[in-house]
Amino acid sequence: MRICVISDVHSNLPALESVLNSLAPFDALWHLGDVVGYGPQPNEVVARLADAGAVGVRGNHDAAAVGELSTDAFNDDARSAVDWTAERLEASSREWLAAQPERLEIGGFTLAHGSPRDPTWEYVFSAGVARGNLDAFTTPHCLVGHTHVPLAFRVVERRMEMLSPNGQPLSLDGLRSLLNPGSVGQPRDGDPRAAAMLIDSAAMSVSWHRVEYDIRRVQRLMDAAGLPRRLSRRLQLGL
Numbered sequence: 001m002r003i004c005v006i007s008d009v010h011s012n013l014p015a016l017e018s019v020l021n022s023l024a025p026f027d028a029l030w031h032l033g034d035v036v037g038y039g040p041q042p043n044e045v046v047a048r049l050a051d052a053g054a055v056g057v058r059g060n061h062d063a064a065a066v067g068e069l070s071t072d073a074f075n076d077d078a079r080s081a082v083d084w085t086a087e088r089l090e091a092s093s094r095e096w097l098a099a100q101p102e103r104l105e106i107g108g109f110t111l112a113h114g115s116p117r118d119p120t121w122e123y124v125f126s127a128g129v130a131r132g133n134l135d136a137f138t139t140p141h142c143l144v145g146h147t148h149v150p151l152a153f154r155v156v157e158r159r160m161e162m163l164s165p166n167g168q169p170l171s172l173d174g175l176r177s178l179l180n181p182g183s184v185g186q187p188r189d190g191d192p193r194a195a196a197m198l199i200d201s202a203a204m205s206v207s208w209h210r211v212e213y214d215i216r217r218v219q220r221l222m223d224a225a226g227l228p229r230r231l232s233r234r235l236q237l238g239l
């Protein structure tokens, strides 16, 4: 089975469309939360994911946008984008977002936005943090988002290895791992192209992919919507 894994779409419909078109065909679509927030098309993105039959988990921006998480811990730009989103969410979008669980186990994978032990807030950015999360999931593998940086952690001979995707498929056969596909809608690793991951569950290997999309179009929509300029500028930098 070919599984497309996406995270942190952040209301960026052109980036999502590019990823889905370029990685097709796939048998399943899994998302790791932060479907909304930051970007200009929250309802369109939710509708597209619902239409594609995506299954996944909620992120901190999703929870805040449906009023189930306080925005006290958000920075000013993130908070104003969450408020903007909350005002515009249609009932069907709110319902879909509110129905996303914090964690999900599916096909040997645990899905969580931040980390399995703290799905809302923790960033898995180091081998130490990855190791600290091994006891928090019982499946062989865990998929996380939240950092907006594609990364892999796998346990090899009891050592936690941290790897940046290098264009080659990564074998996970017989190992435990934590994997981050990177962000579709707001990459932060210096590459502005949308990021996503494919799992080949027969070979038990994963590959990371980058896809160009019309960044200017999204920036124009954000500026027209009055979203913070800093949020639209950062898209072209991938930071």
Ligand code: ZN
Pocket (backbone or CB within 6 Å): 008, 010, 034, 059, 061, 146, 148
């Ligand atoms: Zn995010």
